[in-house]
Amino acid sequence: MAAPLAYALIATDLDGTLLRGDDTLSDRSLAVLARVAAAGARHLVVTGRPAPRVRPLLDDLGSKGLAVCGQGAQLYDAGADRLLWSVTLDRELAETALGKIEAEVGQVYAAVDQDGVDGLTLIEPGYLMPHPTLPSVRVGRRDDLWCEPISKVLLRHPDLADDELAATARSVVGSLASVTMSGPGTVELQPLGITKATGLALAARHLGLTPSDTIAFGDMPNDIPMFDWAAHGVAMANAHPELKAVADEVTSSNEDDGIALVLERLLG
Secondary structure, eight states: OOOSOOOSSSEIIIIIIOOOSSSSOHHHHHHHHHHHHHOOOOOOOOOOSSSHHHHHHHHHOOOEEEEEGGGGGGEEEETTTTTEEOOOOOOHHHHHHHHHHHHHHOOOOOEEEEETTTTOOOOOOOOOOOHHHHHHHHHHSSSGGSSSSSEEEEEEEESHHHHHHHHHHHHTTTTOOOOEEETEEEEEEOEEEEEEEHHHHHHHHHHHHOGGGGEEESSSSGGGHHHSSSSEEOOTTOOOOHHHHOOOOEOGGGGHHHHHHHHHHOOO
């Protein structure tokens, strides 16, 4: 077996981090993750995507272990295809939060990720998916978004920049929900107090690992709690300035195998 890594847990975001812009994994990334496994370390996906949208990527990685999904609201067991833990966003609170946001900025367009391993992504009229490759179901009106339990709400504004929309949402939502920004065109409402760090901590406990065992990779402000929790946080070159400001180091972009560069260095 290869020599052990300095970190026993490798936590990686997906979009803008491990994945390239076309939602694929490079051969170099796959090869270094195989070397990480041979060295005895665990790779853990920690993503804003809900479990049903992560399953195909875990298959590509050959992963049958755990994954943190839905911004930390879901702990998914890929081998058993079931959720070990999940937290839903109260739908009445979500509607109230949307109303408060629209009172400040005018109409926004919304989508929801339903809870469960087979939950759908529903989008209301006018909402444009930031990742057009991800499957979604368009509904006829906003009320149709609330037909089943949800893990989060995704918001887009026709004119405001993501940072401005997120800042306004935080200022008016209060204790109804947590607000985060996970990618271009992706401002989200999630259950209050739930972050990638809460999901990562739960997964680590299942694996018998701790923050000191963990190196984390990300690209957006929703990765800040994960960086605060882990021993070492690595931002991609394409990362949001807020994440770079708290990172321990900055690597190359997701298109240039930034994760592989760091892991190859650690492997020696």
